[in-house]
Amino acid sequence: MAFYSRKDIANFDKIHRINLMNSLSGYKPANLIGTVSSEGNENVAVFSSIVHLGSNPPILGFIMRPTTVPRDTYANIKETGCYTINHIAEDFIEEAHHTSAKYEKNVSEFDIVGLKPEYKNNFAAPFVAQSPVKIGMKYLEEYYIKANDTIMVIGEIQFFDVNDEMLENDGFLNLAKGNVATINGLDGYAVPKLNRRFGYQRPKETNTIKQ
DSSP states (O other), X not given: OOOOOHHHHHHSOHHHHHHHHHHHTOOEEOEEEEEEOTTOOEEEEEESOOEEEEETTEEEEEEEOOTTSOXXXXXXXXXXXXXXXXXXXXXXXXXXXXXXXXXXXXXXXXXXXXXXXXXXXXXXXOEETTOSEEEEEEEEEEEEETTTTEEEEEEEEEEXXXXXXXXXXXXXXXXXXGTBOEEETTTEEEOOOOOOOOOOOOOOOOOOOOO
């Protein structure tokens, strides 16, 4: 195996370092966050940093890159207090990835890439109609991360829609049945298949010898 020190990392070419550091943590979730501004301008953008933070209350977090440049997703969330999280499926990976391109605030990525916005339950933010998993989120709070000038945005799940065939009887959501994609690094996509499940683990019994 090859060994790389912190000094080696610092000396990598910029693009090489970005690609490697973004791949090193492993596969990441592939999601589209849908928002709308107070003026009604729709926005949808790809994110790979969605993380489960708790089940009761049901909350999710994601990382927002430095806001030293305009971040329409962040601005819209702060304006309206709501957003959607939509899983990316195999049949619209290319369209989803293109939402990472920079467009003016008044340009809808939905229109540019051919994804269809969908509104439901009188929720203000748009969902991605093609997505097999759609989650309506309410903004709760945020935490500034001084180390790299990013923000963790935390929201609470208000409701969700999933394709019927994906939901198992015990509540397990089988993402493989929805051909849900993951992201490897910045621009690599994979569609994993479920290998196996293991039940809740308890300590194994051990034989102890008393002296």
